[in-house]
Amino acid sequence: MAARTPGSRGRGDGARGSGGRPARRRSAFTPPKQVRLRDGEGGARPGPSTADGETPEVHHEGGERLQKVLARAGFGSRRACEALISSGRVRVDGEVVLEQGVRIDPAAQVIHVDGRRLQLDDTKLTVVLNKPRRVVSAMSDPEGRRDLTEFTAEYPQRLYHVGRLDYETEGLLLLTNDGELAHRLTHPRFEVDKTYVCRFDAPGGPPRGLVKALREGVELEDGPARADRARVLAQNGREAVVEVTLHEGRNRIVRRMFSSQGFELTSLMRTRIGPVLLGDLPSGQTRELTGRELGTLMAEVGL
The missing domain is CATH 3.30.2350.10 (Pseudouridine synthase)
Known part of the structure; x- marks a missing residue:
């Protein structure tokens, strides 16, 4: 997604290149060779507990077909998503699903593909900010110094900073409205x-x-x-x-x-x-995390 500057109009309006076409920015994400799956306490998450290749009890009567949920999340056609399931690359609630036609409740169940969490709640937003020097890592400052509100004003969600960078330090700062993600990213037990x-x-x-x-x-x-x-x-x-x-x-x-x-x-x-890189994002600009970045980041802290 294109970088955003304070004062740009609307989330969907990316920076424009020559000819009015959306400018393309090199991805600032390098996926790790192996995703570190964590449990809720920050330790290694155990593998699937199924025996003899049986499908785990994750079926939710009245829910959506799993391959349809995967296709909507951008993993390709229904047939491609069926292949993902057949190859054992999809987990629901921590269990590998191999059977086609399993129905799930995406609002209540947790899905991972290749160890990366799918964020299916479109009310949640996490963005990267390249914080300039001499900006306070706070949403307000009693001394009247520049704060983070100028970089979050154009997002409809109310975003908060994850951790801090001191006044003179610049670079990567995450902003999110996902409280659990923010808590785990800053908790020492997850060692991000x-x-x-x-x-x-x-x-x-x-x-x-x-x-x-x-x-x-x-x-x-x-x-x-x-x-x-x-x-x-x-x-x-x-x-x-x-x-x-x-x-x-x-x-x-x-x-x-x-x-x-x-x-x-x-x-x-x-x-x-963690897996999120600042890349070539200019100072003072923001970009939303890609689904792959967010999924890897969430899996790393046990979500």
Whole structure:
């Protein structure tokens, strides 16, 4: 979906390219090789409990045929959706369905295809914002600084931010009206990875021990902190750029980790949350998550 700027008219009005045609934007989603299925407690979700290839008890008399629901969700023709079912790629309420003609209640039952959750509630909306610097991660600010309302005003749903980026940090911020998704994305038990690009002054280049220290853990005033991954992206003898991935969400944790090693960041940008990438979305613009992005994100936190 095309990016949106504050003040654009209506959700359906994407940015326009030459000739008045909708502008196409490169997808900002790279699906993982294997979706991490989580249960409601953040642990690994067990596999199907069926025995001898029997169809699980998910049939809902009076509901819609499963292949019709899949076709409406964009998985191709009815025949293509029947093939998905026959190959064991569809789960309903956590159970693999192999039999054709099973009827379900899409409003009450949970469907996964290849481990990705189908969001069938069209009242729910989740969007990516590339938050600019010097914007408060709040819907209002008593000091009168720029806040998030200018980026949500054009959506009919009332959206809220998932977590925060500090005033000087830019990059990927999720906005949603799905309270359960927001809760799980911010709860530490689900350990959703977040990636940041960190720029700082480093005359002569960053010391060899910096990346190692970030990976092994550093001491902060509120306890130790450790990056899951860290690597040098660039250096020119005057400044350096390091990419850091971690799943903790303590206040200003990335800035404080670098400060503990004697480096003050000159810029900080978040580029990824779980499977969702910022990509080439311009600063100050938004886009809706694709169904595939949202499904993978929901499956990762047990939805």
